[in-house]
Amino acid sequence: MSSQVMEHTTRKSQADGDIILEVKGLKKHFPISSGIVFQRQVGAVRAVDGISFDVVRGETLGLVGESGCGKSTTGRTILQLYRPTEGSVKFEGQELSTMAGNDLRQMRRRMQIIFQDPFASLNPRMTVGSIVSEPLQIHNIYSNKKERQQYVEQLMEKVGLNPYFINRYPHEFSGGQRQRIGIARALALEPSFIVADEPISALDVSIQAQVVNLMEELQDELNLTYLFIAHDLSMVRHICDRVAVMYLGKIVELGPVDAVYDNPQHPYTQALLSAVPVPDPGVEESRQRIIISGDLPSPANPPTGCNFNTRCPVAFDLCYQEPDPPLVEVLPNHFVSCHRVT
Amino acid sequence: MSVLLEVKDLVVRFYTQEGTVFAVNGVSFDLEEGETLGIVGESGSGKSVSSLALMGLIPSPPGKVESGTVIFEGRDLLQLKPDQMRLIRGKEIAMIFQDPMTSLNPVLTIGTQITESLKLHEGMNTSQSRKRAADLLDMVGIPDAYRRLDDYPHQFSGGMRQRVMIAMGLSCNPKLLIADEPTTALDVTIQAQIIELVKQLKDEFNMAMIWITHDLGVVAGIADRIQVMYGGRIMESGSSHEVFGDSRHPYTVGLLGSLPRLDSSGEEKLTQIEGSPPDMRNEPEGCPFAPRCDTRELLQLDKCWDQRPPLEIVPDSSGIVQHVMSCWADIREGVAEHV
Numbered sequence: 001m002s003s004q005v006m007e008h009t010t011r012k013s014q015a016d017g018d019i020i021l022e023v024k025g026l027k028k029h030f031p032i033s034s035g036i037v038f039q040r041q042v043g044a045v046r047a048v049d050g051i052s053f054d055v056v057r058g059e060t061l062g063l064v065g066e067s068g069c070g071k072s073t074t075g076r077t078i079l080q081l082y083r084p085t086e087g088s089v090k091f092e093g094q095e096l097s098t099m100a101g102n103d104l105r106q107m108r109r110r111m112q113i114i115f116q117d118p119f120a121s122l123n124p125r126m127t128v129g130s131i132v133s134e135p136l137q138i139h140n141i142y143s144n145k146k147e148r149q150q151y152v153e154q155l156m157e158k159v160g161l162n163p164y165f166i167n168r169y170p171h172e173f174s175g176g177q178r179q180r181i182g183i184a185r186a187l188a189l190e191p192s193f194i195v196a197d198e199p200i201s202a203l204d205v206s207i208q209a210q211v212v213n214l215m216e217e218l219q220d221e222l223n224l225t226y227l228f229i230a231h232d233l234s235m236v237r238h239i240c241d242r243v244a245v246m247y248l249g250k251i252v253e254l255g256p257v258d259a260v261y262d263n264p265q266h267p268y269t270q271a272l273l274s275a276v277p278v279p280d281p282g283v284e285e286s287r288q289r290i291i292i293s294g295d296l297p298s299p300a301n302p303p304t305g306c307n308f309n310t311r312c313p314v315a316f317d318l319c320y321q322e323p324d325p326p327l328v329e330v331l332p333n334h335f336v337s338c339h340r341v342t
Numbered sequence: 343m344s345v346l347l348e349v350k351d352l353v354v355r356f357y358t359q360e361g362t363v364f365a366v367n368g369v370s371f372d373l374e375e376g377e378t379l380g381i382v383g384e385s386g387s388g389k390s391v392s393s394l395a396l397m398g399l400i401p402s403p404p405g406k407v408e409s410g411t412v413i414f415e416g417r418d419l420l421q422l423k424p425d426q427m428r429l430i431r432g433k434e435i436a437m438i439f440q441d442p443m444t445s446l447n448p449v450l451t452i453g454t455q456i457t458e459s460l461k462l463h464e465g466m467n468t469s470q471s472r473k474r475a476a477d478l479l480d481m482v483g484i485p486d487a488y489r490r491l492d493d494y495p496h497q498f499s500g501g502m503r504q505r506v507m508i509a510m511g512l513s514c515n516p517k518l519l520i521a522d523e524p525t526t527a528l529d530v531t532i533q534a535q536i537i538e539l540v541k542q543l544k545d546e547f548n549m550a551m552i553w554i555t556h557d558l559g560v561v562a563g564i565a566d567r568i569q570v571m572y573g574g575r576i577m578e579s580g581s582s583h584e585v586f587g588d589s590r591h592p593y594t595v596g597l598l599g600s601l602p603r604l605d606s607s608g609e610e611k612l613t614q615i616e617g618s619p620p621d622m623r624n625e626p627e628g629c630p631f632a633p634r635c636d637t638r639e640l641l642q643l644d645k646c647w648d649q650r651p652p653l654e655i656v657p658d659s660s661g662i663v664q665h666v667m668s669c670w671a672d673i674r675e676g677v678a679e680h681v
Contacts, residue, residue: 066529066530066531066532067529174618174619176618177618204384204385204556204619205384205556205558205597205600205601206384206596206597206600206614206619206634207618208600209599209600209613209614209615210614210615210616212602212612213612216611231530233530233604234559234601234602234603235602237602237607238602238612239602257607258607261604261607271531272530273604274534275530275533276530276559276604277537277557277559277560277562277563278559278562278603278604278605279559279598279601279603280586280587280603281562281563281582281583281586281587282583282587283605284559284562284563287563289534289538291531291538292531295499295501295502295532296529
């Protein structure tokens, strides 16, 4: 059943455009070991537990969910920073999960990542110039030092940093400027696909808009494809074309942003969206909140049946007996995994 | 309603090795009984420091409350001796902090931590205070409360820890609760749970509340009055309807424009405030927002640089709550000229 649905997804999006990334049945389980001398595996944290989606060239796909739902692990597993436990990741038609060594390194030129914390993701002992040019050195681009510096200066200008600061260290910059350094580093190898792992959540409100606008400008200019991982649902609506909602390692809803936000189908998506405050007292007064009780279950010990049944306000018998249903297309391009809906 | 708290011309500085940090530069506001005031600002705007100052919690050195008065029920809190202040802190004014993991003591049980203030302020014995603590935990929605008194903070999830903090804050029926970014570390669904809980308890206890946050959305839902801070000064203050619906300060307008909204599709570009927040080590001579303000450029006001604009009543404001702002320009005029 699920593979049929998946094929359907693939065909559908292929009709719409050129697919840059194809993720199928991706799983990433982290082992839990016990024992002091003799370590043995006693369980696994199912961080990502069988997800499938496509990313079309030039689009921005949002990946949202609460902390611990596996959204960052998904991003890193796609880039093979973690090797998948199961499943396939095809990037521009080539299978990444079995690729290694030099082949993989060559592929990494085409796909890059922007990290969340601009304070932790830049080496404090390296200058901006050496941070941005490190990918160029690794891949032996610009053997001529002068040309390389010129290119780095161009990149800095492109992301809105004064090239005059090329010899400064990260601590001399503000959070927003550091994030620009991270973006310049990601762009250095002219990738076509960028995983942006919560790129703005560590920044001040007035700086977030600057970085988001920059990312949008760069996307138009360089025809970039983004996988935008975030928990700020308002920003996701602004920047993304499609959105995938994750809960406990699985995608529960996937579709065009306006369709998902205006007409959420999964009870989790409905609760998540209703929990986001809107900066407008008039709207806030009249809003009906769906408060879901309890906390996220541990991904090491997910509930039997549907993952969401411990907190779901509309769960019925089937939700406790059957594992969660596959993603089914309930409206055009709008997929949901819920026993209630299907 | 009568005034519960009156803050006047509060100035707080930190004398560090890197120079003097001008954290709060003359902040004045009132709070009425039972009112919820939302203080909004970015990091470094002085919102947390001003609330710590009125609790007498500024670490000194390096910090120092240079001047100002904080009148709470007829007494100036800044003039009280440490042991007098201890009688107020936790009893009359309670505070909940952003990160419940670092503000709870990891080596003491939850029960010990909640009963501490009950024993100190209410003179309860161990069994009375444990019973009251269990009632409090039950009230904030922690299941199996009596048994959980003997658990340690690490045995609770983030949302549950914040509930424990709230129970501790409410233990002595305070008249004022200061919540410093209480939901920032939490996920949205948990944040919604906590906001709902605080709203309900606030009515039950009839407390006044100061809710400090950088999230404009959160205060829109809970605050009666909003105060926007920037660079250690109040930029704009008024009822939440006026501050959001009829914003007059260029910073407030910019901040609201830079936020995408959940309830509208995001086709239009976000308006961005250029530049970055001010370095608080330089004492701002004029308006702290001047270097980033586009209204100033439009109107070409020179005094923005060298004269501090006073906090004045907004021309033709309509609300019952005073709508004040601190800006030399009237942005409606600026917009008119621009058009």
